[in-house]
Amino acid sequence: MTSTDRPAGRPTRQRRAVAEVLESFDDFRSAQEIHGLLTARGQTVGLATVYRTLQRLADADEVDVLRTEEGEAVYRRCSPTHHHHLVCRTCGATVEVEGPAVERWTRAIADEHGYADLSHHLEIFGTCPACLSG
Amino acid sequence: MTSTDRPAGRPTRQRRAVAEVLESFDDFRSAQEIHGLLTARGQTVGLATVYRTLQRLADADEVDVLRTEEGEAVYRRCSPTHHHHLVCRTCGATVEVEGPAVERWTRAIADEHGYADLSHHLEIFGTCPACLSG
DNA sequence: GGCCCATTTGACAATGATTCTCATTACCGC
DNA sequence: GCGGTAATGAGAATCATTGTCAAATGGGCC
Numbered sequence: 080m081t082s083t084d085r086p087a088g089r090p091t092r093q094r095r096a097v098a099e100v101l102e103s104f105d106d107f108r109s110a111q112e113i114h115g116l117l118t119a120r121g122q123t124v125g126l127a128t129v130y131r132t133l134q135r136l137a138d139a140d141e142v143d144v145l146r147t148e149e150g151e152a153v154y155r156r157c158s159p160t161h162h163h164h165l166v167c168r169t170c171g172a173t174v175e176v177e178g179p180a181v182e183r184w185t186r187a188i189a190d191e192h193g194y195a196d197l198s199h200h201l202e203i204f205g206t207c208p209a210c211l212s213g
Numbered sequence: 214m215t216s217t218d219r220p221a222g223r224p225t226r227q228r229r230a231v232a233e234v235l236e237s238f239d240d241f242r243s244a245q246e247i248h249g250l251l252t253a254r255g256q257t258v259g260l261a262t263v264y265r266t267l268q269r270l271a272d273a274d275e276v277d278v279l280r281t282e283e284g285e286a287v288y289r290r291c292s293p294t295h296h297h298h299l300v301c302r303t304c305g306a307t308v309e310v311e312g313p314a315v316e317r318w319t320r321a322i323a324d325e326h327g328y329a330d331l332s333h334h335l336e337i338f339g340t341c342p343a344c345l346s347g
Numbered sequence: 348g349g350c351c352c353a354t355t356t357g358a359c360a361a362t363g364a365t366t367c368t369c370a371t372t373a374c375c376g377c
Numbered sequence: 378g379c380g381g382t383a384a385t386g387a388g389a390a391t392c393a394t395t396g397t398c399a400a401a402t403g404g405g406c407c
Contacts, residue, residue, distance in 0.1 A: 089354065089403060111393075125357040130394065150284040150364085151393070165326055176322050181315060185337050188310050192299055194339035200282075201335040203319050205328035223374055225384065245364075259386040264365065284393085285364070 088135065096122040097132045106173060107145060107153035145202060167207035176203075222269065230256040231266045240307045241279060241287035279334055301341035310337075
């Protein structure tokens with residue numbers, strides 16, 4: 080629980096490049112798109128490495144991962160606090176939302192059934208105001 | 214909006230078979246598993262047809278679809294009541310849970326941001342009592 | 348600075364779910 | 378029963394993702 084318990088790994092050029100690209104957008108992008116962005120920047124990073132790096136970052140909770148309705152994984156750097164997403168089904172606009180109530184509720188439900196070592200995913204899909212009026 | 218506006222399609226042996234198998238379980242199953250169940254029953258239905266049929270049913274809102282953490286699509290006949298799942302990460306045991314609190318919360322959050330036409334997915338993952346002690 | 352060695356990378360093969368293709372077959376209305 | 382259309386099946390094709398393994402690289406130590 081100290082600040083020294085990071086499995087970390089080496090700070091390589093490739094990892095830095097991925098981290099930088101993640102700073103360059105605010106919405107969710109697929110691994111392939113991120114790889115494309117890197118290439119466009121002149122940063123040569125193998126696709127497999129992009130996948131590995133994103134996975135590592137996701138494990139470390141440094142990026143959010145979610146699945147599009149087609150099942151493709153999309154990534155975005157995340158804010159330090161745990162939160163959920165309200166996603167526009169039409170244009171993809173995303174709002175981060177927090178829900179202490181939900182956190183409490185999931186814990187209570189899981190306890191009730193004896194489940195431990197919890198995680199949860201909550202995503203809300205809808206149509207955003209812009210798409211509604213458009 | 215009448216009962217006659219179903220694009221329907223033909224009631225074939227295969228479609229009936231898929232519909233029947235969907236009645237035989239209460240949790241989510243992948244298209245491949247469903248195909249396996251059909252084969253086990255002696256019902257010969259092509260895999261592609263299973264996919265097509267499930268897709269059709271999903272479009273007609275006659276089955277629920279969700280994605281596992283690995284991105285695989287899983288299907289289940291719609292139960293009349295909306296609920297969520299508490300899934301064992303190790304053995305896959307699933308408990309259906311209801312959460313009026315969550316429903317209310319998601320609606321409130323969405324309203325707050327002006328999103329309409331909502332749906333949401335909440336899944337809780339953990340380790341079940343059996344796997345904890347095993 | 349240079350060496351040692353585990354970690355990381357990259358190119359490419361492999362996997363696995365899903366979709367497409369297209370010739371064949373099965374429903375439906377007549 | 379017949380004809381025509383929609384549905385099916387077998388397998389190829391697609392596409393994201395993961396595995397493989399030899400080559401390259403970064404860090405720590407002298």
